[in-house]
Amino acid sequence: MKNLKKTTKVDLATYIGVTVAFLIMYALQTGGHLTSSISGQLVPICCFIVMAVSLNLVVGISGELSLGHAGFMSVGAFGGIIAAQSLAETIPSTPLRLVVALAVGALCAVVVGFVVGVPVLRLRGDYLAIVTLAFGQIIKDLINCLLVGYDSHGLHIMFNISGLKSINDLHLEETGKAIIKGAQGAVGVTKISSFPAGFILVMLTLVIVLNLIRSRTGRAIMAIRDNRIAAESVGLNITKYKLMAFVISAALAGAAGALYGLNYGSLVASRFDFNTSILVLVYVVLGGLGNIWGSIIATVVLYMLPEALRQFSDYRMLVYAIVLILVMLATNNDQLKALLGKIIPHRKEAAGNE
């Protein structure tokens, strides 16, 4: 172990930490020792961990600001719901259907991510932030126009651009099922997401993201972030590497969205609005840019906080905001850092380096 590189150790610790956390929670859940409140939060926490880690790839590693990450989640969620609902009879096995749904969700997000990324990532400056901001809004409005139904003739999809059509205009058969009803969102979704599936998705995300970061490609991406001109001068294809990070991030967000969408009986597009994008960005920033295990812990803590604060009733979001500010202040406090440095000698050198 001593001979391992520092980064390898951190990665290993992240894998082990996530696995141990999963095993403990899963054992508690199957043993019935968990409250319903916590059991119910396990799957969304997994989804948001994947969201935060994948956004960290764009914001922390590739150094681009993305403000529309929830848009990819949305695409993935509705793509996954359509796949899972329409394949309900073709694939009776729930785990297999979930895998297919996640794959479809990821694929949809990849396509969209590619379309958004190709023109924008050629540019210098903060254009990605502007475009992704708009993208999040556009996706929300597009899905509000989407009418999808399924019957024995297959999928029926209609874009209700004029706003004058309703699900009845799909002319589904008697046995047909409406999957997405425009603004009313997806209703009657069969819940097939599970905590083990969430864990597998988190692990998969970690394997992909951590290996990417530690690879030659990852170093190229970080070189571009640190000094674009220098990276260009050694012959790195800027757009290619940025696009790679962006599309992988979109794919993971899509899969997370599919898992999320299939965890609830109903889903509306307005769930994935600007606030959700910012929420994920807060997880990333609070966990530390480029710090993967930090993102995981920040997500878990910040997701559970509003629920843990339920006894404050109306004031819980106020308390939540205060906690956020305190955490920001505390992590940037020099005295606190020095104090930590005394307790953990290792920290001293880290603090000294900054």
Place this chain on the structure above:
Amino acid sequence: MKKLTKTMIAFVVVMTMLVSMCTVFASAAEEEGTFKIGGIGPLTGAAAIYGNAAMNGVQIAVDEINALGGIQFEFNPQDDTGVAETSVNAYNALKDWGVQAIVGTVTTAPCISVSAEAYSDRIFMLTPSASSTDVIADKDNMYQVCFTDPNQGIASADYMAENYPDAQIAVIYKNDDAYSQGIRDTFVSEAQAKELTVVYEGTFTEDTQTDFSVQVAAAQDAGADMVFLPIYYTPASVILTQANAIGYEPTFFGVDGMDGILSVENFDASLAEGVMLLTPFSADAEDERTQNFVKTYNDLYGETPNQFAADGYDAMYTIYQALQEAGCTADMSAEEICEALIGVMPTITVDGLTGQGMTWSDTGEVSKAPMAVVIKDGVYVLPETAEE
């Protein structure tokens, strides 16, 4: 290796937090002889006004029933901010509390998610105001106090066909909102069936509900003399203000979401004169029960109750009556109560603030008479009296 230790420590801290939370919830004390009723609704956020009204209504009903002696209730309202995911979290928190029946969820989309959970857990739910048919579809444990969206759309079209058959109708609705879209869909198809003329349909979304000059001007250009607004009252107040600004004076017709327009802040309530709306509840009704309710609500919360409060109040009395009918006792599990209530719900008749003789079909849909009212001198009156 230090880094590894540190990471592990961080995880352990998180785990400890989780476990400590478990114990907090588990220690909630059991009380004997009291039914535990949970409430779910948006107590904060954009839809807070509805959630708070409904929960206040339930609380008043609980206080009244407890004062009667006999069956006692403990009511625990939980906030869901109007989001499906938070709503399920709130539901789970209520389950940990030991909830035996739920009044909620107030808004439609969260209610669909929560009712799916409650259906598999077998917990009885009665929503005061989630009006979509998807809420009750395929779930035997889910009942509604409010009209379903199709009912409202059809009732509005029927009312217009009967009283204003020659009206040139414009519809302005919110096409990213399940409630608004649902009513619009059934209204338009019923209007076609009744040969009403819809001359214009304008849409808006959550993000564009601050300015309606385009839609209002288009409705005016289309020559509409009746504007149907199947929307909540906040955007409706903007539409009324902007229509007034360009001198456009059609008859505005709203549904139950319009209820509350007279209490919008910074809104000139005189602009709402002549607005018609279909609502099951009027705070100015003369009967003693409504007057008592309005007075109590005013004393406790300092405002006139809207229809959501009345729906919440009725929901609680419905559960009370159903529990009595089914002979449930407080020591029964949520599951036993659920099955018992499902058995009696289609058989009971409840006289509430939002309708006399309310009955339910076994699908969960309520049957009561909608009432059209007109705003005159700042109060709701029946259209017949307004014309005198």
